[in-house]
Amino acid sequence: MNAVAPPAEILVVGATGSVGRLVVEEALNSGYRVRALVRDRARAEKILPVQASLIVGDVTQLETLPAAVDGVAGIIFTHGGGAGEARDVDYGAVRNTLFALGGRPARVALMTAIGVTRPIDAARLEAETRGWKRRSERLLRASGLPYTIVRPGWFDYNEANQHQLVFLQGDRRRTGTPRDGVVARRQIAQVLVASLSSAAADRKTLELVAEQGAAQTDLDPLFASLASDPSDALDAVRDQDNLPLAGEPASFREDLQRITQPSSR
Incomplete structure (x- = not known):
């Protein structure tokens, strides 16, 4: 399953967030049937379009997710946790959703962040948010x-005429400031949705930024210009190998073993 075209049904995880709600809109406008995973139905009803089907669940609780993923052709992750929630939310949402799928096919688009591969001090290995975001990429x-993994730059720091999208690889922009790149939330949503139906986007990881100029209407050439991630690698094709698996938390290594052995899921 290299592409998922409308009117297929997709699930949005993080649907009520600042990017997620735009993903829901863009997906509906593109002709998808959209299932939104939410914790608070009443709040979601005030935020999301009425055309979206609301599924109540908690990304930190695997047992609440099987109904959400049942029958979907694609999944878009735009979630993010607060302080101290990286392990349970940023990583846990991907972990639990993948395990809830139980080996069933689905096309996945995952939003993480530019600079996610920046080296982490050993003393903060399990606490640092970007470490858990990177582990979610590795597990996927x-x-x-x-899949397509999108690492956007700083949200909505772009100027009014700064909408020409640029897809980068290698994650070399690591200042932790808007100098690493900026992009509009709406365009992040558009790229995530477009990746589902693009065969050229399969198994691609990219940093997403915008430069001066008009937005492109066809994203396939941008996806096609990227190198694919190796099929046997945990990291993206041009990422630096600076997070040895042997030094990763035992819980992650156990998850990794489980995800690669379908019979044990």
């Missing part, structure tokens, strides 16, 4: 599912 790559 190991799952064998078709």
Whole structure:
């Protein structure tokens, strides 16, 4: 399953967030049937379009997710946790959703962040948010599912005429400031949705920024210009190998083993 075209049904995880709600809108406008995973139905009803089907669940509780993923052709992750929630939310949402799928096919688009591969001090290895975001990427790559991983720059720091999208690879912009790149939330949503229906986007990881100029109407050439991630690698094709698996938390290594052995899920 290299592409998922409308009117397929997709699930949005993080649907009520600042990017997630735009993903819901863009997906509906593109002709998808949209299922939104939410914790608070009443709040979600005030935020999301009425055309979206609301599924109540908690990304930190695997047992609440099977109904959400049942029958979906694609999943878009735009979630993010607060302080101290990286392990349970930023990583846990991907972990639990993949396990809830139980080996069933789905096309996945995952939003993480530019600079996610920046080296982490050993003393903060388990606490640092970007470490858990990177682990969510690694787990998705190991799952064998078709995917696109989007690492956006700073949200909505772009100027009024700064909408020409640029896809980068290698994650070399690591200042932790808007100098690393900026992009509009709406355009992040558009790229995530477009990746589902693009065969050229399969198994691609990219940093997403915008430069001066008009937005492109066709994103396939941008996806096609990227190198694919190796099928046997945990990290993206041009990422630096600076997070040895042997030094990763035992819980992650156990998850990795489980995701690569479908019979044990």
